[in-house]
Structures are given as C-alpha cells and as structure tokens.
Amino acid sequence: MQASDQQYPRGGSVGVSQQQLLPGVSRTFALTIPQLPEPLRTSVTNAYLLCRIADTIEDEPTLSARQKQSFHDRFNVIVAGEGEPPSRFAADLYPMLSETMSADERELIRQLPGVIAITHSLPAKERAALERCVRIMCEGMPWFQRNRRQGGLDDIFEFERYCYYVAGVVGEMLTDLFCQYSVDIAHQRERLRALSVSFGAGLQMTNILKDVWEDRRRGACWLPRDVFQQFGFELCDLSEAHYDPAFGAGIQELVARAHGHLRNALAYVQLLPPGEVGIRRFCLWALAMAALTLQRLNANPAYRSGSEVKISRRAVRATMLSFGLAAGRDTMLRRLFDWAARGLPLRSVDCTVVERRQVRV
Known part of the structure; x- marks a missing residue:
C-alpha cells in the first residue's frame, strides 16, 4: 500500500x-513510566506520546x-x-x-485527538512544560532533516545540539514536571537543571550508536565527522561490506562520551530524594x-x-530487579552502575558547556 492509498479511519477517542x-511505541518507557506516582504518570505518559508523534513525523x-x-x-x-482541530x-x-x-x-496518529485532549486537561504549569518541549523539538528536528546527509554531522558540537533537540530537552521537561510534583525536588532545581540535558543526551547517543546501520539505510547519519576524521576515517566511506578499525575507534570514542553523559545522569538521580523510589526507578532503569x-x-x-547489540530480556529483568531494590540507596546505586558500565571508556562531559545553540529555521 502506498502512503497516499491509506484512509484516515475515524474513531479516535x-x-x-x-x-x-x-x-506499542516504546517498550522501555512502557516499563519505566508505571513506576512514577500519580499525577506524574499521566503527564509523563502524555509528554512521551507527544514526543513520539513529533518523531513519527520526522521518521516518515x-x-x-x-x-x-x-x-x-x-x-x-x-x-x-x-x-485547527486536532482531528x-x-x-x-x-x-x-x-x-x-x-x-x-x-x-498513535489515529488517536492523536484524544492524546491532545489529555494534554489540554493538564494543570497550566504542566502544560507549559510540555508545550516548551514540543516547541523546541519541532523547531530543531526539521532543521536537521533539511540538512541531513550520509556523510554525517559536521562536528561534535552539532552532534550534541542534535541530541539536545531530540532528547536533551526532554530531560529539561522532566525536571520541570518533577519540581512541580515535589517541593523537596524543587529545592534542587538549579542542580537538577544543570544535569538534565545529560539525562536525555546519554540515552539518545546510545540509540544513535545502536541504530547507525538502520539510519544509514534510510539515507541518514547522525554521527559527527570530526570524531572519525581524527582516526583517519571518513563517514562517507562507511560500508557494510567492509569493517574499518578506524570506524570502530570512532564508535568507541562516542561510547566514552555517552558514558560521560550517563554518569552525569546518575548524579542527577542521586539529587532526587531517596524516598521518591518510583521517580528514581523511572530514571535508573533507562x-x-x-x-x-x-x-x-x-x-x-x-x-x-x-539487534546485534541489543540487550537480552533476561538482562532487562535483572536490571529492573537490582536497580529497583537499590533505588533509595546511593552507595549501592553507584556500585551497581559501576558494574553495569564496567570496562567502558569514559570521557567527562561538562553539562554547563553543553548548551543549546539556536538554529535558523
């Protein structure tokens, strides 16, 4: 069936x-979001669905x-x-x-009117956080789509900026929602906000690395050229038929950077009150x-x-169990995370300089 042959089936409720x-749109978040207390569960679920709608437009x-x-x-x-009406x-x-x-x-697109109805039923401050996130995503993603190429992004700064627009801003939104939910969390707003971009960026960089080949088959490459050029590799020469160790060296350099963001994200989690185990689990499992x-x-x-680097269901279950039990214990959390990240190269990332740079759209 061609895209133009489909008809919109009425009935979005x-x-x-x-x-x-x-x-259906995220197995990971379907596991983590139910850990959140209400009313956070409703607002974060709605926020994620809004982001997935924006992603669906980008990915088509x-x-x-x-x-x-x-x-x-x-x-x-x-x-x-x-x-206009959402319908x-x-x-x-x-x-x-x-x-x-x-x-x-x-x-999800068929049910979009119902999703938007829930958005508009949220308290004003929660709506404002969601609206800001969607606005920034919808500002940045089209720019990168217009400028995408198989030769990759220009440099590490453009790579960080891309990760901000598609995920780092989500970390900022979650921080706003968490602070609105809890006065105790709000007391840490400044420190949380400084680390929030890393929460989204670390997850996004991991996904970019995992999906390199699938993205390339769609005519896109979100890797930074300068990182690979320092090892003598040009991304325009990337081929499934031949593995170049220089490409592998570039991948490992980006693994180190993603690891640095995840370390910042762990520090973010440890700023949350230990008694908020549901919010901590939501963050920690991812x-x-x-x-x-x-x-x-x-x-x-x-x-x-x-699929070659996807973790097994057994590993997912073990992760949920171990980090779930340790959610309120910072010393145990550090030890568990050290185990999960054992052997990984690490490049520290200063969140204060990973700032959003406005793009011209």
Whole structure:
C-alpha cells in the first residue's frame, strides 16, 4: 500500500487510554513510566506520546523536508491549544504514513485527538512544560532533516545540539514536571537543571550508536565527522561490506562520551530524594539499560545492526530487579552502575558547556 492509498479511519477517542498506546511505541518507557506516582504518570505518559508523534513525523521517509516542517509547525500550534482541530491534523497526516511505520505508530496518529485532549486537561504549569518541549523539538528536528546527509554531522558540537533537540530537552521537561510534583525536588532545581540535558543526551547517543546501520539505510547519519576524521576515517566511506578499525575507534570514542553523559545522569538521580523510589526507578532503569547497551557496542564495534547489540530480556529483568531494590540507596546505586558500565571508556562531559545553540529555521 502506498502512503497516499491509506484512509484516515475515524474513531479516535477523547477517552483514549494512554497506557494502551504506550507499549506499542516504546517498550522501555512502557516499563519505566508505571513506576512514577500519580499525577506524574499521566503527564509523563502524555509528554512521551507527544514526543513520539513529533518523531513519527520526522521518521516518515515519504515526507519531504518541507512537508515535515509544515506538519511540525502545525503540531506545535495544536499542542499549544491554538489553530485547527486536532482531528483535522490527524486526518491529514494519517494517509501520508507509509508501511515503514508500524501499526502502533499509525494508531498513535489515529488517536492523536484524544492524546491532545489529555494534554489540554493538564494543570497550566504542566502544560507549559510540555508545550516548551514540543516547541523546541519541532523547531530543531526539521532543521536537521533539511540538512541531513550520509556523510554525517559536521562536528561534535552539532552532534550534541542534535541530541539536545531530540532528547536533551526532554530531560529539561522532566525536571520541570518533577519540581512541580515535589517541593523537596524543587529545592534542587538549579542542580537538577544543570544535569538534565545529560539525562536525555546519554540515552539518545546510545540509540544513535545502536541504530547507525538502520539510519544509514534510510539515507541518514547522525554521527559527527570530526570524531572519525581524527582516526583517519571518513563517514562517507562507511560500508557494510567492509569493517574499518578506524570506524570502530570512532564508535568507541562516542561510547566514552555517552558514558560521560550517563554518569552525569546518575548524579542527577542521586539529587532526587531517596524516598521518591518510583521517580528514581523511572530514571535508573533507562540509564542502566543504556549502559549495558554501550557495553555491547564497545565490545563489538564491527556490529552490522542494532539487534546485534541489543540487550537480552533476561538482562532487562535483572536490571529492573537490582536497580529497583537499590533505588533509595546511593552507595549501592553507584556500585551497581559501576558494574553495569564496567570496562567502558569514559570521557567527562561538562553539562554547563553543553548548551543549546539556536538554529535558523
């Protein structure tokens, strides 16, 4: 079926169950978000679904850069509670989705009016945090889509900026939501805010490294050229037919940088009150699974697909159990994280200089 052959099936419900939509678009967050206390669980689930809608627009290969810009602009206005009815937006976007998109992603777009209805039912301060996150994502992602190329991003600064727009800003949003939920957490706002970008960036860098080959098959490369050039490798020469150790050296350098972000994210978690074990588990499970993925990437830089470095279900269960039990104990957490990240190279990242640079759109 071509994207233009699809029809928008009516029936998106205002009473949509976010919990039913979530597992289809993220297995990881379907595990971690239920650990959050209410009302955080509702607002964070809604925030993640909004981000996935923005990602779906970005990832649809049949849309031109101009079409993606238009859909992102319209979506941003809708989230802010202005402009056209959400049902009209969904009816325009749904037929444009190709079969490269999963049935769950298409269902998310079909149910978009219900997701937006929940957004608009949230308290004003929570809505403002979500609106800011979506606005920044929808500002940055189209710029990178228009300028994407198989030869990679220009340098490590552009790489960090890309990670900010697609994930670092989510760390900032979560910090705002956590501070609104708890006065005790709000007392740490400045220190948390300084580390929040690393929380999202570490997870995103891990995903970029894991998905290098899948992205390349879609005509994209989000790796920084200068990191690989220092080892004598040009990303435009990347080939599945031949492994170059210089490419592997570049991957390991980025593993070290992602590890640095995850270390900052662990410090972020330890600033949260030990009694808030649900919020800590939400953060910790994602960080620990990213560290284990980095281990597999570092041990096998000649991988050819994300499935080769994906952690097993057994490892996921063990991670959830061990980090879940240690969530309120900082000394045990440090030891567990050291175990999860054992053998990884480490490059420290100063969060205060990983700042967002505005792009011209």
